[in-house]
Amino acid sequence: MKAWLLYLFMMLYFVKISTTLDNGLSRTPPMGWIDWERFRCNVDCNNDPNNCIGEKLFRDMIDRIAADGYKDVGYEYVNLDDCWMSHERDENNRLTANSTRFPNGIKSLADYAHSKGLKLGIYEDYGLLTCAGYPGSLNYMDIDAQTFADWGIDYLKFDGCYSLPWTMNKGYPEMTRALNKTGRPIVFSCEWPFHQQKASIKPNYKLIRKNCNSWRNFKDVQDSWDSVMKIIDFYTKEQDTLIAAAGPGGWNDPDMLIIGDFGLSYDQSKSQMAMWSIFAAPLMMSTDLRTISDEAKEILLNKEVIAVDQDALGKMGRRVISRGSVDVWSRPLVNGSYAVVFFNKGSDGGPSNVTVTLEEIGFTTTVQKYALRDLFLHRFLGNYDVRGTFETSINPTGVVMVTASPVKINKYRTTNFWFHC
Ligand SMILES: *[C@@H]1O[C@H](CO)[C@@H](O)[C@H](O)[C@H]1NC(C)=O
Ligand SMILES: *[C@@H]1O[C@H](CO)[C@@H](O)[C@H](O)[C@H]1NC(C)=O
Ligand SMILES: *[C@@H]1O[C@H](CO)[C@@H](O)[C@H](O)[C@H]1NC(C)=O
Ligand SMILES: *[C@@H]1O[C@H](CO)[C@@H](O)[C@H](O)[C@H]1NC(C)=O
Secondary structure (H helix, E strand, O other): OOHHHHHHHHHHHHHHHHHOOOOOOOOOOOEEEEOHHHHOOOOOOOOOOOOOOOHHHHHHHHHHHHHOOOHHHOOOEEEOOOOOEOOOOOOOOOOOEOOOOOOOHHHHHHHHHHHOOOEEEEEEEOOOEOOOOOEOOOOOHHHHHHHHHHHOOOEEEEEOOOOOHHHHHHHHHHHHHHHHHHOOOOEEEEOHHHHHHHOOOOOOHHHHHHHOOEEEOOOOOOOOHHHHHHHHHHHHHOHHHHHHHOEOOEEEEOOOEOOOOOOOOHHHHHHHHHHHHHOOOOEEEOOOOOOOOHHHHHHHOOHHHHHHHOOOOOOOOEEEEEEOOEEEEEEEOOOOOEEEEEEEOOOOOOOEEEEEEHHHHOOOOOOOEEEEEEOOOOEEEEEEEOOOEEEEEEOOOOEEEEEEEEOEEOOOOEEOHHHHO
């Protein structure tokens, strides 16, 4: 490698280190499961013992993730959201789990997750109360961080209800420090920019990135296509800010995957998976893995799409073309390939066709030919000239997702990387 190039890489490396939360975690976006979108604050264990926020639900999900292939493709964190706590702190001001719903406590649940090779995450709030009205961490950050570390917690989602958004630039870093002081590596997932944006405060993403491994910047996802579209629209509109904010160690979080729930069609489910992956977003499922359909499961387990999400370069994709109802998104990958999503926002009639040149998408033209592979059909589509056209047909509210890898050409033969696999 040329010396100046090496120097450039080293510079970039050190710049990254100095601006990222230095806890060694989330070098690629976190993957796992969290209860909120699907199970909410259902605390009625008497009448609904299988679906209430209690030990059984989380043990069941840990079992399913470990046994049904989710762990094998990278899903790792099993997270409790709001409503796990008792309404009162104990005599030492420590949080305690609701003892009827979590009779063995959180530590035993963490031990159980760890015994299956998984990790356990938990939820708290920066303010006076959590969104559902349980005790918040305000004035108790050190105690709470230590409690979580003592329990063996691996991930903290830190909400921002019942707090003052203009104090967050000081307040969230306090929790970052409290977590660091415990000495336990704990992924720190913040809702800091979302709550500030709601209050018309412009988030300081540099500071946020320095203190959090991921950050929510838009409303909670609901179980509908309309909700998913609103999130995608926000990410499109804000892409310059969001692309600059994210990278290894810290990620934009568009919220949970609702694939497997009630609101999305088959095509829309693939769209959420593809868009979240082109965003380099955390892939946190919120669905009932005990009863999920084979179709939805197959989407969540799509290794080729997950590989794009988890690409080591960690570069969030950009919308590069908007033509009629079709948006084209692209992100560069660490191996010199690109991932591309053709997203048809339209919901009218049948499939929409779009024709683009690879050059238009932004591929480097120093490479003459690219091998395109469809990540949902799991099929090689052909070698395409960088200045030639590529036409594809995209279902309403659906996607076509491909990777494009440079084809090596030499005097003696033409090889396409895919033939090695
Ligand atoms: C705490 O911060 C220091 C300095 O940034 C870092 O080296 C260390 O790994 C951190 N520890 C944890 C547990 O996050
Ligand atoms: C535990 O949750 C139940 C609802 O499932 C509630 O009735 C009870 O008051 C809670 N206990 C504590 C100590 O918060
Ligand atoms: C580059 O990485 C992507 C994502 O992991 C993969 O789909 C593609 O096949 C890789 N290309 C080559 C040439 O290895
Ligand atoms: C749309 O594109 C597909 C290829 O993806 C092609 O087979 C079909 O003929 C095209 N339809 C129209 C109307 O151009």
